[in-house]
Amino acid sequence: MVMPALYVFLGTLFGFVLSRSGAADYNYIQGMFLFEQFQLFGIIGTAVVVAAPGLWLIQRRGRTLRGTAVSVERKPLNRGTIVGSLLFGIGWSIAGMCPGPILVNIGEGKVYAVAALAGALVGAGTFGTLYPRLQVLFGLPSIGMPSTARTPVPASESSRVPDRVYDTAK
């Protein structure tokens, strides 16, 4: 129960800051895209400048606080990265919120954010459903066979099916 509570706490802190900083505010998002408001550039820029050395130090240490391994999987660059990002940017402008702020805005009471979430789930669901075709079209990693396990099992169990198989031979 400790870990779920930690995640809820961190999410609450994150959400509060997104709410109070303008990251979830329609006007501030348009202001960013119109180059009339520095706020969002400052938020993202500060987050990256502070997080970058921290991530480097944590990965250099290689271990979490409790000593388990730190393993960060780097994201691949493919055609989907570019086309998907364009589509996401369009949606971010239209809705004036990105995924995190959609949820924050629901918490704030913004009724229209529920419609944004519904759309986002339809979009994500459509993507996942069409994945076999999109994978070929956009050079996405292959899935492999789906896992039959419903709860996490030790990695040593051979019934465990590998995650997205990245073709590192490319």
Added chain:
Amino acid sequence: MPLILNDLTPLHWAVAGGVIAAVTLCLLFVANRRLGISSALEDICSLVLDQSYFRRDAVFTGRAWRLPFLLGLVLGGYVSAVLGGGWHPIWALGMFDTTIGFGPGGKLAWMFVGGAFIGFGTRLANGCTSGHGIFGMSNFELSSFVATLTFMTGGILTTQLVYRVIFF
């Protein structure tokens, strides 16, 4: 410029950015979790959809932390409202109301369409502002620099089109 939420004065960007970085580092250092919120959209889908894409290991293992985190995001917005003048349903949408001015039905449709672009686009790009913009760029990942530049471009072009060309 005051926030739409209760006309509150926003936090300074350096404070917000610092807290976001702190949460990002905490997730990795304490739990080996990579910050990324758009993945939670497919976590939610996996609760009702069973195509093989939604039965990947990454979804099962990721759900365990992302769904509680998501609950936290909603709570964070709620607490923000409660502590900042009170919670009440909000329909106001700032400059959308003054420039575009759709009624409630049109606003919901507009948001649904925006959401569809977000849901499909972030998953196709394998990340959003948090996964690519914050974690990916901080981790010096090329795909994240490309993604961030591209989604910023998409946003800029769309906003300029909407507010400088179509509606003004």
